[in-house]
Amino acid sequence: MALKKLVAGNWKMHGTGADLAEVTSISLAAETAACDVALCLPATLVERGVRAAPGFAIGGQDCHAADKGAHTGDISAAMLKDAGATLTIVGHSERREAHGETDADVRAKAEAALAAGLQVILCIGESLEIREAGQAVNVVSAQVDASLPASSENLAIAYEPIWAIGTGKIPSMDDIAEMHGALRQRLVAAYGDAGNLVRILYGGSVKGSNAAEIFAVPNVDGALVGGASLKAADFLPIIAAAH
Numbered sequence: 001m002a003l004k005k006l007v008a009g010n011w012k013m014h015g016t017g018a019d020l021a022e023v024t025s026i027s028l029a030a031e032t033a034a035c036d037v038a039l040c041l042p043a044t045l046v047e048r049g050v051r052a053a054p055g056f057a058i059g060g061q062d063c064h065a066a067d068k069g070a071h072t073g074d075i076s077a078a079m080l081k082d083a084g085a086t087l088t089i090v091g092h093s094e095r096r097e098a099h100g101e102t103d104a105d106v107r108a109k110a111e112a113a114l115a116a117g118l119q120v121i122l123c124i125g126e127s128l129e130i131r132e133a134g135q136a137v138n139v140v141s142a143q144v145d146a147s148l149p150a151s152s153e154n155l156a157i158a159y160e161p162i163w164a165i166g167t168g169k170i171p172s173m174d175d176i177a178e179m180h181g182a183l184r185q186r187l188v189a190a191y192g193d194a195g196n197l198v199r200i201l202y203g204g205s206v207k208g209s210n211a212a213e214i215f216a217v218p219n220v221d222g223a224l225v226g227g228a229s230l231k232a233a234d235f236l237p238i239i240a241a242a243h
């Protein structure tokens with residue numbers, strides 16, 4: 001069954017109000033019937049995004065597992081919700097690597113976000129060493145098993161091979177199909193039939209030039225886009241390819 005695709009931009013630590021105005025000048029009137037479009041913004045821009053960007057779902061890039069507390073610099077899922085966000089990323093490889101987040105941490109964050117009423121994009125992916133050792137499917141399957149929250153409602157996952165992020169390299173379409181097929185099996189094992197309704201996004205060097213080919217792969221239900229979501233001229237062709 002084909003799911004409505006989700007094209008989500010992840011701005012990482014990029015972007016000012018002027019950048020937000022530029023990207024959200026895209027008119028989504030034609031596109032949103034065919035796909036959902038989201039921007040996961042730096043916390044400083046979330047509320048402005050909600051006010052200024054009708055048609056875009058606005059999200060955060062991470063949340064703390066706790067509702068509140070003495071966690072300087074962190075932000076809770078409830079705070080994102082209060083700012084008007086409707087979704088958040090959790091478990092991005094940059095957070096797993098730079099902040100030591102474990103599968104258990106990611107699972108706890110996903111649970112907190114779902115409890116706060118946010119949609120979740122839960123990221124998993126393998127390093128180049130693991131890919132070259134032929135262990136990508138095994139490792140990513142184990143990662144997803146250990147990271148999934150109890151409920152699949154409002155959940156999407158994003159397969160992002162770490163070696164493809166920001167490098168211009170992407171896996172072969174056969175490799176993406178193999179991985180997304182394996183992830184679908186893990187989702188069905190975890191949630192039964194509801195696992196077929198969880199969108200599986202691909203992320204890592206998605207561009208206007210490769211988006212249509214990637215979106216045609218079975219079990220690719222959208223994309224998590226980094227660099228190419230920062231400019232309207234780069235992001236719009238990806239959104240258009242999700243028709």
Ligand SMILES: O=C[C@H](O)COP(=O)(O)O
Nearest residue numbers: 010165166204205226227
């Ligand atoms: O979250 C987005 C990904 O890390 C992909 O980033 P990229 O499109 O710049 O390769």
